[in-house]
Amino acid sequence: MGDNISKINESNLKEIPNTTNGIIRSRTIRNSQGEVIDHRIVDVSGDFQNITGLDCKEIIGQSYKDIFEDPPVLDIFKQLEYGKNSEKFEGYSVQFNKHLEIFSFSVGEDEYVTIFKDTSQLHLFLRKKDELEKEITSRLRQQSALSEISQLSLSNVSLKEIFQKTAEILVQALHVDYSKILRLVPQKHQFIMEAGVGWKDPDKKKKKKKILSLTVLNHRQVTPYFLKSL
Structure with a gap:
């Protein structure tokens, strides 16, 4: 210098x-x-x-x-x-x-x-690095959630307990406020809620909540649906 x-x-x-x-x-x-x-x-x-x-x-x-x-x-x-x-x-x-x-x-x-x-290139590199780290962390969290849900299916707990625990895992893994698992009743053309997280929140009408996880169950398949923020 x-x-x-x-x-x-x-x-x-x-x-x-x-x-x-x-x-x-x-x-x-x-x-x-x-x-x-x-x-x-x-x-x-x-x-x-x-x-x-x-x-x-x-x-x-x-x-x-x-x-x-x-x-x-x-x-x-x-x-x-x-x-x-x-x-x-x-x-x-x-x-x-x-x-x-x-x-x-x-x-x-x-x-x-x-x-x-x-220092623009340095800032660009640091921003990309931060985005990549967040993406990797998110993917690892989701993989961990899938593994945990898989382990649940092999346990001796009831199906209702598996559904409820799955809803809780999804809320934590996807960083959302609401999660719900619905069962489709074809004869009545309606859904019945089997498990969920966040739906009894007294402040749900006051805040803008994120709903990301919705699973529809019927007698043939399990189909996941993902909704954006409401």
Whole structure:
């Protein structure tokens, strides 16, 4: 890090080897009373243009207020006006539609360097990793539920107990509020509830509940039906 700062101090930013980081150098502008009134961009690295899409030639000499739009980025320069030697921001930039790490620090009297690092790919990777972990956990939970239901069918408990326990397992495995097992009576063209979970909840009319599991039983087959949230 020290070598990089030395290079920033001693050379034109365009001469710095490719670091995948965008770098700008700014200088504070003071009024006759010595008060800081602005920051002007005095030098820009080529990678800054690659990261932000801003033309390096056009922004040199401009105020940071005319270049940046995101409040957190503007606040970095604002804090430097109050005499802070360094400031850091990490988050999503609406202006550039990217996740950025931004670090600004002093390199001399009234001169600052600000480094922009694009972390969008890292955030994408972490999001995909999180989604994959949730998917794997969900599948393992469902496989465990199927195994538990299979073990029930081999036990000595009554069929009614198997139905009720199955309804309870489904509620936990699928993260839903209601589960019901119905038996079809063909002669009467109606269903009879054999087991269920959540249907006697006194608050069921007040809340929006998830119903995901509904099994219809008849004398020939067992058919599962899945309903989306009501």
